[in-house]
Amino acid sequence: MSLLEIKNLTVEYVLRKSVVHAVNNISLNVDAGKTLGLVGETGAGKTTTALSIMGLLPHPPAKVQSGEILFEGQDLLKMKEHDLENIRGNKISMIFQDPMTALNPVLTVGEQIAETFHLHGNYSRAEAEKESLKMLEMVGIRPERSTEYPHQFSGGMKQRVVIAMALACKPQLLIADEPTTALDVTIQAQVLELMNDLKVTFNTAMLLITHDLGIVAETCDDVAIIYAGQLVEYGSIEQIFDNPLHPYTIGLFGSIPSLDEDVERLKPIPGLMPDPANLPVGCKFCTRCSRAVKQCEEAEPEYLEVEPGHFVRCNRIGGTDNG
Amino acid sequence: MGEILRVEKLSKFFDTPSGSLHAVENVSFSIEQGKTLGVVGESGCGKSTLGRTVLKLIEPTGGKIFFQGKDITNISKKENRALRKDMQIIFQDPFSSLNPRLNVADLIADPLKTFKEHNKKEIEEIVFEMMDLVGLSRRYAYSYPHELDGGRRQRIGIARALALDPKFIVCDEPVSSLDVSIQAQILNLLQDLQEQKRLTYIFVTHDLSVVKHISDDILVMYVGAMVEKCPSKELFAHPLHPYTKGLLSAIPIPNIHHEKVKVKLQGELSSPIEPPDECRFVKRCPYATDICRCKMPDYEEVLPNHFVSCHNCKNINNL
Numbered sequence: 001m002s003l004l005e006i007k008n009l010t011v012e013y014v015l016r017k018s019v020v021h022a023v024n025n026i027s028l029n030v031d032a033g034k035t036l037g038l039v040g041e042t043g044a045g046k047t048t049t050a051l052s053i054m055g056l057l058p059h060p061p062a063k064v065q066s067g068e069i070l071f072e073g074q075d076l077l078k079m080k081e082h083d084l085e086n087i088r089g090n091k092i093s094m095i096f097q098d099p100m101t102a103l104n105p106v107l108t109v110g111e112q113i114a115e116t117f118h119l120h121g122n123y124s125r126a127e128a129e130k131e132s133l134k135m136l137e138m139v140g141i142r143p144e145r146s147t148e149y150p151h152q153f154s155g156g157m158k159q160r161v162v163i164a165m166a167l168a169c170k171p172q173l174l175i176a177d178e179p180t181t182a183l184d185v186t187i188q189a190q191v192l193e194l195m196n197d198l199k200v201t202f203n204t205a206m207l208l209i210t211h212d213l214g215i216v217a218e219t220c221d222d223v224a225i226i227y228a229g230q231l232v233e234y235g236s237i238e239q240i241f242d243n244p245l246h247p248y249t250i251g252l253f254g255s256i257p258s259l260d261e262d263v264e265r266l267k268p269i270p271g272l273m274p275d276p277a278n279l280p281v282g283c284k285f286c287t288r289c290s291r292a293v294k295q296c297e298e299a300e301p302e303y304l305e306v307e308p309g310h311f312v313r314c315n316r317i318g319g320t321d322n323g
Numbered sequence: 324m325g326e327i328l329r330v331e332k333l334s335k336f337f338d339t340p341s342g343s344l345h346a347v348e349n350v351s352f353s354i355e356q357g358k359t360l361g362v363v364g365e366s367g368c369g370k371s372t373l374g375r376t377v378l379k380l381i382e383p384t385g386g387k388i389f390f391q392g393k394d395i396t397n398i399s400k401k402e403n404r405a406l407r408k409d410m411q412i413i414f415q416d417p418f419s420s421l422n423p424r425l426n427v428a429d430l431i432a433d434p435l436k437t438f439k440e441h442n443k444k445e446i447e448e449i450v451f452e453m454m455d456l457v458g459l460s461r462r463y464a465y466s467y468p469h470e471l472d473g474g475r476r477q478r479i480g481i482a483r484a485l486a487l488d489p490k491f492i493v494c495d496e497p498v499s500s501l502d503v504s505i506q507a508q509i510l511n512l513l514q515d516l517q518e519q520k521r522l523t524y525i526f527v528t529h530d531l532s533v534v535k536h537i538s539d540d541i542l543v544m545y546v547g548a549m550v551e552k553c554p555s556k557e558l559f560a561h562p563l564h565p566y567t568k569g570l571l572s573a574i575p576i577p578n579i580h581h582e583k584v585k586v587k588l589q590g591e592l593s594s595p596i597e598p599p600d601e602c603r604f605v606k607r608c609p610y611a612t613d614i615c616r617c618k619m620p621d622y623e624e625v626l627p628n629h630f631v632s633c634h635n636c637k638n639i640n641n642l
């Protein structure tokens with residue numbers, strides 16, 4: 001049994017005029033001590049997936065239509081809010097994409113981190129304060145700035161405070177939603193190392209949401225590629241990087257500006273993700289896919305295990321472009 | 324093509340409870356029209372503050388800013404407002420920089436309305452034109468920002484900045500929150516617009532492969548100070564400052580077979596509050612010597628068009 005098992009999760013946002021199919025029948029596993037990378041376009045449903053685990057989806061408009069989220073074998077979706085609150089912060093913690101949602105504007109950053117240590121780490125107030133200063137230093141912020149308020153910090157510094165808070169409670173599962181997007185690469189390297197230490201020392205499992213394939217290459221054991229709320233490819237890091245099979249995955253690798261070559265123009269995947277309130281019937285990627293044929297528009301491709309542990313949802317695996 | 328912007332010894336200090344915070348100190352550079360200056364550096368090193376000060380969205384503490392040959396450092400409020408037409412910004416954070424109570428059309432129209440030069444009909448036309456230009460389907464005109472994904476929200480920010488037909492735009496991490504494919508689309512869009520309209524950009528980012536792709540020159544900052552500036556290719560081929568070297572070697576490479584020696588930068592960040600007269604990088608620098616601890620290095624042209632502030636630059640690089 002994996003520490004976290006998501007089974008056939010479907011989440012919708014029910015709006016006045018439409019229903020947004022944000023997450024469609026997703027299944028994922030994360031083992032203790034392992035890192036799963038969740039990669040996908042903006043709006044693909046990554047944050048929605050993460051918030052479902054945390055039990056923090058905004059109701060309304062969000063609605064879990066079906067599925068289970070098993071943590072240590074217990075379904076988080078069926079748990080009482082009180083028990084969930086206990087798990088959140090003690091066993092599962094999340095680094096939010098937008099740091100301000102996790103920070104209290106009227107407390108100093110030092111107070112906020114100390115609070116986490118005090119509440120979740122059984123530290124006395126005085127110890128918690130000491131620990132909070134250590135933690136700040138670990139994420140590269142000078143301890144004397146602990147008396148400042150979040151608005152006095154730059155975006156990246158706020159993010160580091162949030163990271164410090166999430167790491168403070170030494171969770172069993174850490175969900176990190178674009179944790180280092182706002183950081184420069186030298187600090188990013190330090191933060192990733194810190195997260196890695198956590199993984200090694202406490203056998204923490206991690207769900208890492210990112211669009212930086214470089215970070216995925218350096219930190220993840222497995223990778224799930226999500227498109228329009230569906231998994232389109234899922235496998236070990238070697239399978240995804242050495243043998244990407246879904247045209248979307250292949251397109252992602254092709255979009256990255258290279259450090260070694262100079263190109264005039266980048267080659268993005270053309271077009272935009274379809275409106276999640278109005279998804280195509282067939283393959284959700286068919287509107288942008290260079291390999292798409294009629295069959296792709298008509299019926300949803302099956303999610304196939306093409307080699308052990310490597311899943312792909314595409315009709316034309318290994319196919320060529322059409323025109 | 325002439326110079327469009329010149330900045331001389333620009334500084335911005337903030338008052339904080341623990342003393343004066345040197346967010347930007349003595350930064351100088353110039354940009355030619357139609358070119359892009361990339362600005363990279365650690366989070367908190369002053370990149371956004373630099374961008375905002377250059378645009379006069381915040382008042383500089385010292386130094387001078389020349390835009391199209393005119394000293395704009397101490398212009399009146401009224402002139403400052405007029406400047407908005409020519410100088411715009413695309414904000415770092417598409418989540419919090421857009422007023423959640425305005426729909427997309429109103430958001431894009433907002434800067435136009437402040438200038439009262441167009442009637443309602445014209446404004447509507449410009450709004451749709453901008454939406455087409457940035458690839459935002461017209462049916463989103465009456466959607467609210469929270470209903471859209473990051474890529475579309477960032478397009479609103481770009482459309483807003485373009486609505487007044489500016490000459491110069493500070494792009495403050497416009498693609499940081501986007502996935503690589505949408506990022507590539509936005510970068511292509513910004514490059515196309517630059518070509519069509521001869522736009523000049525300051526492009527702030529910490530993504531080094533992005534900055535290499537988009538910039539003509541790159542300025543590297545560290546705790547408020549500039550440490551290196553040169554043409555983009557030159558920076559990646561011959562980084563001279565110890566910080567730049569560490570920065571370039573820390574870039575995560577999207578290849579699992581890539582074995583790379585990382586120059587690990589350990590040690591603490593220097594504080595930007597009342598910084599002593601020393602190299603701002605001294606606490607993390609593997610090459611630091613005594614002089615680095617008692618004097619801030621000058622900014623020198625070490626090789627043609629390649630500026631570095633480091634006492635030991637010549638030794639380190641065998642120059």
Ligand SMILES: Nc1ncnc2c1ncn2[C@@H]1O[C@H](COP(=O)(O)OP(=O)(O)OP(=O)(O)O)[C@@H](O)[C@H]1O
Pocket residue numbers: 013015020021022040041042043044045046047048049058061097276469470471472473474502
């Ligand atoms: N509160 C909400 N109300 C309505 N729709 C929402 C809400 N939150 C998210 N959505 C929609 O659900 C879909 C999935 O959003 P989600 O935030 O999970 O994407 P994401 O993959 O995290 O994207 P990003 O990379 O931009 O963070 C998107 O189409 C989004 O517009």
Ligand SMILES: Nc1ncnc2c1ncn2[C@@H]1O[C@H](COP(=O)(O)OP(=O)(O)OP(=O)(O)O)[C@@H](O)[C@H]1O
Pocket residue numbers: 151152153154155156157182337338339344345346364365366367368369370371372373415595
């Ligand atoms: N209004 C303010 N009051 C006090 N200090 C400020 C203010 N705005 C910025 N600072 C400080 O100035 C320094 C530079 O901040 P700035 O936002 O320019 O950094 P940045 O390089 O853009 O960082 P990031 O990459 O995280 O966006 C930081 O130490 C920050 O805390």
Ligand code: SF4
Pocket residue numbers: 564565566602603604605606608609610611612615620632633634635636
């Ligand atoms: S001046 Fe000294 S401390 Fe600063 S970067 Fe150069 S060698 Fe390092």
Ligand SMILES: [Mg+2]
Pocket residue numbers: 046047048097177
């Ligand atoms: Mg998200």
Ligand SMILES: [Mg+2]
Pocket residue numbers: 154155370371372415495
């Ligand atoms: Mg900034």
